[in-house]
Every structure is written in C-alpha cells, then in structure tokens.
Amino acid sequence: xxxxxxxxxxxxxxxxxxxxxxxxxxxxxxxxxxxxxxxxxxxxxxxxxxxxxxxxxxxxxxxxxxxxxxxxxxxxxxxxxxxxxxxxxxxxxxxxxxxxxxxxxxxxxxxxxxxxxxxxxxxxxxxxxxxxxxxxxxxxxxxxxxxxxxxxxxxxxxxxxxxxxxxxxxxxxxxxxxxxxxxxxxxxxxxxxxxxxxxxxxxxxxxxxxxxxxxxxxxxxxxxxxxxxxxxxxxxxxxxxxxxxxxxxxxxxxxxxxxxxxxxxxxxxxxxxxxxxxxxxxxxxxxxxxxxxxxxxxxxxxxxxxxxxxxxxxxxxxxxxxxxxxxxxxxxxxxxxxxxxxxxxxxxxxxxxxxxxxxxxxxxxxxxxxxxxxxxxxxxxxxxxxxxxxxxxxxxxxxxxxx
Numbered sequence: 389x390x391x392x393x394x395x396x397x398x399x400x401x402x403x404x405x406x407x408x409x410x411x412x413x414x415x416x417x418x419x420x421x422x423x424x425x426x427x428x429x430x431x432x433x434x435x436x437x438x439x440x441x442x443x444x445x446x447x448x449x450x451x452x453x454x455x456x457x458x459x460x461x462x463x464x465x466x467x468x469x470x471x472x473x474x475x476x477x478x479x480x481x482x483x484x485x486x487x488x489x490x491x492x493x494x495x496x497x498x499x500x501x502x503x504x505x506x507x508x509x510x511x512x513x514x515x516x517x518x519x520x521x522x523x524x525x526x527x528x529x530x531x532x533x534x535x536x537x538x539x540x541x542x543x544x545x546x547x548x549x550x551x552x553x554x555x556x557x558x559x560x561x562x563x564x565x566x567x568x569x570x571x572x573x574x575x576x577x578x579x580x581x582x583x584x585x586x587x588x589x590x591x592x593x594x595x596x597x598x599x600x601x602x603x604x605x606x607x608x609x610x611x612x613x614x615x616x617x618x619x620x621x622x623x624x625x626x627x628x629x630x631x632x633x634x635x636x637x638x639x640x641x642x643x644x645x646x647x648x649x650x651x652x653x654x655x656x657x658x659x660x661x662x663x664x665x666x667x668x669x670x671x672x673x674x675x676x677x678x679x680x681x682x683x684x685x686x687x688x689x690x691x692x693x694x695x696x697x698x699x700x701x702x703x704x705x706x707x708x709x710x711x712x713x714x715x716x717x718x719x720x721x722x723x724x725x726x727x728x729x730x731x732x733x734x735x736x737x738x739x740x741x742x743x744x745x746x747x748x749x750x751x752x753x754x755x756x757x758x759x760x761x762x763x764x765x766x767x768x769x770x771x772x773x774x775x776x777x778x779x780x781x782x783x784x785x786x787x788x789x790x791x
Contacts, residue, residue, distance in 0.1 A: 389791045390566035392430050392537050399438035400503050404533035405430065406550050408540035409445035409471045416470050424475055426769060430539045430568035440501040442532055444509040444550055445540065452516040463514055472508045489514050490528045498532050512550045519548050526553025533558060539568025542770035544786030551786040565790050575787060577766035578774055581712045581745055582782040584613050588710035588743060594732060596621030596715030600644045605779040611655055618660045618701050620693045620717035620728060627652060627661050636684035660704060664694030666725060677724060692718025693728035702735040711736055714747035714775060720754050729754050737763035747774040
C-alpha cells in the first residue's frame with residue numbers, strides 16, 4: 389500500500405485528497421480545529437512536491453429525503469467555507485474554495501490551479517449520491533484527478549463515492565492511489581491491536597458506552613484476541629441483568645440479555661464486570677446519589693462505576709502490556725460521575741512500557757477533557773472506524789481499496 393510520500397512524479401499533477409474536516413461548527417465558527425490540523429502533514433507534503441492539491445470532505449449530516457427547505461438549512465449549517473478560511477491560516481497561504489461539489493465552477497477552479505496551490509471543494513454530502521457510492525458522482529470526481537490520497541480515517545469504514553468509488557475508478561485507470569500520513573498512523577497503530585504479538589500480552593480491552601448491540605462484533609473479535617475485557621458504562625447493566633442482578637432504572641437492552649449471558653459464560657473469565665456502582669434517582673435533575681453494590685435499588689439508575697470497581701479495573705490494567713479502550717465508564721459529562729472514566733485514565737497513565745490505544749469517540753473526548761491525551765500511545769481520530777477495524781480483523785473499505 390502506497391503512502392503519500394511514495395507517490396512518484398506528482399509535480400504539476402492534480403492530487404485529489406479525501407480529508408476529514410468534519411469539525412464542530414457553531415454559527416459558522418469552528419469550535420475545534422483538531423481535524424484540520426491533523427490533515428496538515430499530508431497537505432504540506434503534496435504542496436512541497438509541487439502538486440495541485442484538491443481537497444474534499446464531508447461535514448455533518450444532510451438528509452436528502454427531507455423537505456427542500458430542511459435540506460437547504462442543513463447545507464447552510466454544514467457549509468465548508470469557514471474551514472477553507474481556517475486551513476489558509478494554518479498553511480499560511482491562500483486556499484481556494486469551490487462553493488459547489490462538481491460542475492463548471494469546480495472544473496474552472498481546478499484548471500486555474502498552479503503547482504502547490506490548494507483548493508477545497510464544498511461538502512461532499514451536498515451530493516445525494518455520496519453516501520450511496522453513486523457511479524456518476526464517483527466518475528465526475530475521479531475525472532478531476534491524476535492521483536488520489538485517502539487521509540480521512542474517520543470515514544474509512546464507509547464505502548462512499550469519495551472514499552471508495554473514486555479510488556476504485558482511478559486504480560482501474562492505472563493512476564496512483566495512496567494513504568495519507570494520518571491514515572498510515574492509524575493503520576499502523578490499530579493493526580498492532582489486531583495482529584497481537586506475544587510481547588504485547590497481557591492485552592486488555594476496556595469497553596464502555598451505552599449499548600451492547602453496538603459492540604457485539606467488537607466483543608466477539610476482542611475475545612479471540614484479548615486476555616481480559618473490562619466492561620463498564622451503561623452496557624454493563626445489560627450483562628448484570630442477564631446474570632440475575634437488579635439494575636433499577638438503568639438502561640438495558642432486553643433483546644440482548646440472552647447474548648450477554650452466553651457471551652459471559654463462553655468468555656471463561658475473560659470478561660470482568662463492575663462489582664459496584666454510583667447511582668442517582670434520575671439521569672438529569674436527580675436529588676440523590678449514592679454508592680451501591682451489585683444490586684441497584686428501584687428508582688435509581690447506574691451512572692458510573694463505583695470505587696471497588698475502579699480498584700478492580702486498575703489492578704487488571706496494571707498487568708497489561710497493551711490496552712485498547714473505547715467508551716467511557718459513566719456519564720462523564722456530569723461532574724458527579726466522572727470518577728470512573730478518570731480512574732481508567734490514571735491507571736493507564738501510571739504504566740511504563742505499555743502500548744495504549746484510545747479508540748476515538750467519547751473516550752477520546754474524555755481523555756482530552758481530563759488532560760490525559762498525551763499519556764496514550766495513540767488516540768484514534770475515528771471512533772466508528774477504529775471499532776470496525778478491530779471487528780473486521782484490520783479491514784476497512786476506504787483502506788482496502790487503496791491496497
């Protein structure tokens with residue numbers, strides 16, 4: 389698989405780069421430019437080699453089945469123009485912006501590019517066919533390019549026109565396709581969690597979040613690879629109920645109880661569940677919180693792992709040579725229920741000679757908020773993509789098509 393620095397003879401060539409500029413916007417202002425910053429090494433590499441750089445990315449969601457006025461409002465909200473401005477500031481050079489995704493305006497802007505110029509196209513999701521991997525759309529975008537670079541890891545698990553259709557066409561035409569620096573870093577680090585070496589054992593996975601159903605494939609895949617899986621967050625209560633414990637008003641997936649029971653039994657001690665919880669008499673506006681053991685009283689719901697579980701999980705983490713973490717241990721957005729998630733951060737940070745991966749999503753937001761981002765070996769930029777990579781033994785559509 390070619391990396392961006394291995395592309396040959398690209399001076400003066402049009403290089404189409406799929407980036408991940410899906411940044412949080414509020415009233416047209418970028419609240420966090422991390423994703424734009426993460427794309428800079430790949431863009432700079434191409435500028436330095438005299439390529440004509442054409443960037444495209446999605447931003448937010450646009451539901452094309454909605455009424456026309458709803459679609460227009462979504463387009464206005466998810467316009468990439470502020471990102472072009474911020475990218476120009478970061479690169480310290482003018483970044484051209486196409487207010488549309490294809491057609492004569494785009495063609496004329498592409499034709500006007502000089503070597504080392506950068507053009508950002510409008511949000512790929514303005515196009516109805518993007519998420520359907522529409523053949524005509526892929527063909528139009530592919531026609532703009534002499535080469536293609538995939539550098540949007542957060543979208544690599546989706547076979548869309550911009551992530552799959554375009555490189556598929558260009559490969560058939562014998563043109564160069566490559567991965568960017570960000571995707572290369574993600575693949576290199578996550579593959580270590582997929583193809584586990586003896587030197588990286590004990591290998592411990594920590595899973596949290598809301599639903600067991602979202603993580604069934606991940607749990608099954610990790611059970612084959614890991615030595616232990618620590619399960620916290622709301623998904624733990626489905627396991628607890630399956631095992632006969634009272635869970636009060638905690639969230640539960642009743643249709644997953646049978647699976648949870650079977651999974652726990654077949655894991656032969658590999659799955660470690662909470663032994664106590666911090667609970668409250670409501671999710672928001674609660675008036676009472678307390679620490680309870682395995683059974684949660686009626687009228688209360690689990691909001692975080694308890695102190696004994698924090699100790700139990702920390703003692704398991706201490707044994708690890710490799711860690712993969714995805715999903716918080718509790719409702720960390722509320723100050724009263726952050727301790728469980730912070731305790732995982734502290735346990736990982738206290739280790740030497742451990743390879744630790746935070747699999748994006750809410751857990752990445754948590755470690756950033758609590759100041760532990762630099763304590764992890766790798767923090768993924770794609771929660772869904774990192775999970776699917778673990779699930780599918782290292783395979784993602786947007787990466788596989790480059791291979």
